[in-house]
Amino acid sequence: MIGKIKGKLIEIEGNKGLIETNSGLSYEVVLIPSIISKYPINSNINLYSKLIIREDSQTLYGFESKEQVNFFNDLMSVPGVGPKLAFTVISFSDKNEIIKAVQANDINFFSKIPGLGKKTSLKIIVELSSKLESAINLTKLYLSEEDKMVIEALVSLGFKSKEAKEIFNNIPKRGTLEEKIKHGIKYATSNKKKL
Numbered sequence: 001m002i003g004k005i006k007g008k009l010i011e012i013e014g015n016k017g018l019i020e021t022n023s024g025l026s027y028e029v030v031l032i033p034s035i036i037s038k039y040p041i042n043s044n045i046n047l048y049s050k051l052i053i054r055e056d057s058q059t060l061y062g063f064e065s066k067e068q069v070n071f072f073n074d075l076m077s078v079p080g081v082g083p084k085l086a087f088t089v090i091s092f093s094d095k096n097e098i099i100k101a102v103q104a105n106d107i108n109f110f111s112k113i114p115g116l117g118k119k120t121s122l123k124i125i126v127e128l129s130s131k132l133e134s135a136i137n138l139t140k141l142y143l144s145e146e147d148k149m150v151i152e153a154l155v156s157l158g159f160k161s162k163e164a165k166e167i168f169n170n171i172p173k174r175g176t177l178e179e180k181i182k183h184g185i186k187y188a189t190s191n192k193k194k195l
Contacts, residue, residue, distance in 0.1 A: 002060060005029065006046045009039050015091075017062070019045060029062040032091045052083045061087055071095055078127040080120050088115055089124075102128045147173075150180045159188065 005027055011018035017036065020026045029049065039045050047062040048069045061083065063069050068090060075086035089098065092113045101109035102125050110121035147168065154164035164184075170191075171183040 002027075002049050002051045004047065005049050005060075005062065007044070009041060009043055009045045012036060012041065017045075019047075019062075027060055029060045030087065031062045032064070032068075032087070035062060035064060050083075059083065063090075067095065071098075074128060074131055075124070078120075078123050080123055085115055085120070089113055098128075101125075146177055146180075149177060150184060153177075153181050154184050154188075157185070163188075 005019055005021070007019045007021040007027075009017050010020045010026065012031075015030055015033070015036065017029050017031045017039075018026050019029055029047065031047075035045075035047070047064070048066050049063065050061045050069055050072060052059045052061065061072065063072065072083075072086050072090055075081050075089055076083060081089075089110075093101075093109075097109070100106075105125055107118055107121045107125065110116050110124055111118055116124075151161075151164045151168050154167055155161055159167065167184045167188050168180075170187050171180060173180075175183070
Protein backbone atom coordinates (compact mmCIF):
# COMPACT_ATOMS: atom_id res chain seq x y z
CA MET A 1 0.00 0.00 0.00
CA ILE A 2 1.28 3.47 -0.88
CA GLY A 3 1.07 5.51 2.35
CA LYS A 4 3.30 8.45 1.46
CA ILE A 5 4.73 9.94 -1.69
CA LYS A 6 7.69 12.31 -2.03
CA GLY A 7 8.94 13.95 -5.20
CA LYS A 8 8.52 16.82 -7.62
CA LEU A 9 5.13 18.06 -8.81
CA ILE A 10 5.73 18.17 -12.55
CA GLU A 11 2.20 18.55 -13.91
CA ILE A 12 -1.32 19.55 -12.83
CA GLU A 13 -4.49 18.79 -14.76
CA GLY A 14 -7.76 19.60 -13.04
CA ASN A 15 -7.49 18.14 -9.56
CA LYS A 16 -4.81 15.62 -10.55
CA GLY A 17 -1.10 16.13 -10.09
CA LEU A 18 1.78 14.13 -11.56
CA ILE A 19 4.49 13.57 -8.97
CA GLU A 20 7.92 12.38 -10.13
CA THR A 21 9.89 10.47 -7.50
CA ASN A 22 13.69 10.17 -7.24
CA SER A 23 13.45 6.65 -8.63
CA GLY A 24 12.11 8.08 -11.90
CA LEU A 25 8.55 6.81 -11.43
CA SER A 26 5.73 9.35 -11.77
CA TYR A 27 2.47 8.90 -9.86
CA GLU A 28 -0.88 10.46 -10.78
CA VAL A 29 -2.41 11.72 -7.53
CA VAL A 30 -5.82 13.31 -6.91
CA LEU A 31 -5.09 16.45 -4.86
CA ILE A 32 -7.22 18.59 -2.57
CA PRO A 33 -7.47 22.28 -3.67
CA SER A 34 -5.28 23.54 -0.79
CA ILE A 35 -2.37 21.40 -2.02
CA ILE A 36 -2.76 22.62 -5.61
CA SER A 37 -2.78 26.26 -4.49
CA LYS A 38 0.21 25.76 -2.16
CA TYR A 39 2.58 23.95 -4.51
CA PRO A 40 3.53 25.42 -7.90
CA ILE A 41 4.78 23.26 -10.78
CA ASN A 42 8.32 21.86 -10.24
CA SER A 43 8.16 22.29 -6.47
CA ASN A 44 9.14 19.46 -4.11
CA ILE A 45 6.16 17.82 -2.47
CA ASN A 46 5.73 15.32 0.37
CA LEU A 47 2.23 13.91 0.78
CA TYR A 48 0.33 11.29 2.71
CA SER A 49 -1.68 9.13 0.37
CA LYS A 50 -4.43 6.54 0.17
CA LEU A 51 -4.66 4.06 -2.69
CA ILE A 52 -8.20 2.98 -3.55
CA ILE A 53 -8.46 -0.13 -5.71
CA ARG A 54 -11.67 -0.89 -7.56
CA GLU A 55 -12.45 -3.51 -10.22
CA ASP A 56 -11.98 -1.02 -13.04
CA SER A 57 -9.63 1.55 -11.50
CA GLN A 58 -6.81 2.39 -9.09
CA THR A 59 -6.87 5.91 -7.68
CA LEU A 60 -4.22 7.51 -5.47
CA TYR A 61 -5.51 10.34 -3.25
CA GLY A 62 -3.09 12.88 -1.76
CA PHE A 63 -3.38 14.59 1.63
CA GLU A 64 -1.41 17.13 3.64
CA SER A 65 -1.53 15.18 6.91
CA LYS A 66 -2.07 11.75 8.42
CA GLU A 67 -5.07 13.26 10.24
CA GLN A 68 -6.73 13.99 6.86
CA VAL A 69 -6.15 10.39 5.76
CA ASN A 70 -7.77 9.11 8.97
CA PHE A 71 -10.71 11.46 8.48
CA PHE A 72 -11.02 10.30 4.86
CA ASN A 73 -11.25 6.71 6.18
CA ASP A 74 -13.88 7.78 8.74
CA LEU A 75 -16.01 9.36 6.01
CA MET A 76 -15.71 6.27 3.82
CA SER A 77 -17.03 4.14 6.70
CA VAL A 78 -20.37 5.97 6.36
CA PRO A 79 -22.87 3.91 4.29
CA GLY A 80 -23.31 5.51 0.87
CA VAL A 81 -20.08 7.52 1.01
CA GLY A 82 -17.42 6.33 -1.40
CA PRO A 83 -13.87 7.66 -1.88
CA LYS A 84 -14.87 10.36 -4.39
CA LEU A 85 -17.55 11.79 -2.10
CA ALA A 86 -15.33 11.52 1.00
CA PHE A 87 -12.57 13.35 -0.89
CA THR A 88 -15.05 16.04 -1.99
CA VAL A 89 -16.12 16.62 1.64
CA ILE A 90 -12.48 17.06 2.70
CA SER A 91 -11.77 19.26 -0.35
CA PHE A 92 -14.65 21.66 0.32
CA SER A 93 -14.34 21.99 4.08
CA ASP A 94 -11.87 22.10 6.93
CA LYS A 95 -11.93 19.20 9.44
CA ASN A 96 -12.73 21.57 12.33
CA GLU A 97 -15.71 22.95 10.38
CA ILE A 98 -16.94 19.40 9.74
CA ILE A 99 -16.61 18.48 13.44
CA LYS A 100 -18.54 21.62 14.45
CA ALA A 101 -21.26 20.79 11.89
CA VAL A 102 -21.53 17.21 13.21
CA GLN A 103 -21.72 18.39 16.83
CA ALA A 104 -24.37 20.98 15.89
CA ASN A 105 -26.28 18.41 13.77
CA ASP A 106 -26.07 20.92 10.91
CA ILE A 107 -27.46 19.13 7.84
CA ASN A 108 -27.40 22.35 5.80
CA PHE A 109 -23.60 22.57 6.14
CA PHE A 110 -23.19 19.19 4.43
CA SER A 111 -25.98 19.78 1.91
CA LYS A 112 -23.95 22.69 0.46
CA ILE A 113 -21.14 20.30 -0.49
CA PRO A 114 -21.47 19.13 -4.14
CA GLY A 115 -22.89 15.62 -4.42
CA LEU A 116 -24.24 15.46 -0.87
CA GLY A 117 -27.98 15.20 -0.36
CA LYS A 118 -29.87 15.45 2.93
CA LYS A 119 -30.06 11.67 3.48
CA THR A 120 -26.31 11.19 3.09
CA SER A 121 -25.67 14.31 5.19
CA LEU A 122 -27.81 12.79 7.95
CA LYS A 123 -25.87 9.51 7.72
CA ILE A 124 -22.56 11.40 8.03
CA ILE A 125 -23.80 13.23 11.14
CA VAL A 126 -25.10 10.05 12.79
CA GLU A 127 -22.03 7.93 11.96
CA LEU A 128 -19.40 10.56 12.76
CA SER A 129 -21.15 11.53 15.99
CA SER A 130 -20.36 8.14 17.49
CA LYS A 131 -16.75 8.40 16.33
CA LEU A 132 -16.41 11.94 17.68
CA GLU A 133 -18.30 10.97 20.85
CA SER A 134 -20.48 14.03 20.52
CA ALA A 135 -23.99 14.04 21.91
CA ILE A 136 -26.39 13.82 19.02
CA ASN A 137 -29.87 15.17 19.25
CA LEU A 138 -31.92 13.22 16.73
CA THR A 139 -35.12 15.17 17.43
CA LYS A 140 -33.44 18.22 15.96
CA LEU A 141 -32.78 16.32 12.72
CA TYR A 142 -36.42 15.35 12.22
CA LEU A 143 -38.27 18.59 12.89
CA SER A 144 -41.64 18.77 11.15
CA GLU A 145 -42.98 22.05 9.80
CA GLU A 146 -45.24 22.31 12.85
CA ASP A 147 -42.28 21.75 15.21
CA LYS A 148 -40.38 24.52 13.45
CA MET A 149 -43.42 26.78 13.98
CA VAL A 150 -43.32 26.01 17.73
CA ILE A 151 -39.66 27.07 17.88
CA GLU A 152 -40.38 30.19 15.80
CA ALA A 153 -43.29 31.06 18.13
CA LEU A 154 -41.01 30.76 21.17
CA VAL A 155 -38.42 32.98 19.49
CA SER A 156 -41.13 35.56 18.75
CA LEU A 157 -42.01 35.49 22.46
CA GLY A 158 -38.49 36.69 23.27
CA PHE A 159 -36.47 33.50 23.68
CA LYS A 160 -33.13 33.17 21.91
CA SER A 161 -33.00 30.53 19.17
CA LYS A 162 -30.81 28.22 21.29
CA GLU A 163 -33.19 28.59 24.28
CA ALA A 164 -36.24 27.94 22.09
CA LYS A 165 -34.68 24.71 20.77
CA GLU A 166 -33.79 23.60 24.30
CA ILE A 167 -37.37 24.28 25.45
CA PHE A 168 -38.76 22.37 22.45
CA ASN A 169 -36.56 19.35 23.24
CA ASN A 170 -38.11 19.19 26.73
CA ILE A 171 -41.81 19.35 25.90
CA PRO A 172 -44.27 16.61 24.79
CA LYS A 173 -44.18 16.09 21.02
CA ARG A 174 -47.87 15.18 20.77
CA GLY A 175 -50.70 17.64 20.72
CA THR A 176 -51.76 20.66 18.70
CA LEU A 177 -49.49 23.56 17.80
CA GLU A 178 -51.18 25.68 20.47
CA GLU A 179 -50.70 22.97 23.12
CA LYS A 180 -47.00 22.60 22.30
CA ILE A 181 -46.48 26.36 22.61
CA LYS A 182 -48.30 26.36 25.98
CA HIS A 183 -46.14 23.45 27.17
CA GLY A 184 -43.09 25.40 26.02
CA ILE A 185 -44.06 28.52 27.97
CA LYS A 186 -44.87 26.40 31.03
CA TYR A 187 -41.51 24.62 30.83
CA ALA A 188 -39.65 27.91 30.34
CA THR A 189 -41.27 29.60 33.34
CA SER A 190 -40.57 26.64 35.64
CA ASN A 191 -36.95 26.27 34.44
CA LYS A 192 -35.81 29.89 34.17
CA LYS A 193 -32.46 29.25 35.86
CA LYS A 194 -31.55 26.42 33.48
CA LEU A 195 -32.14 28.49 30.33
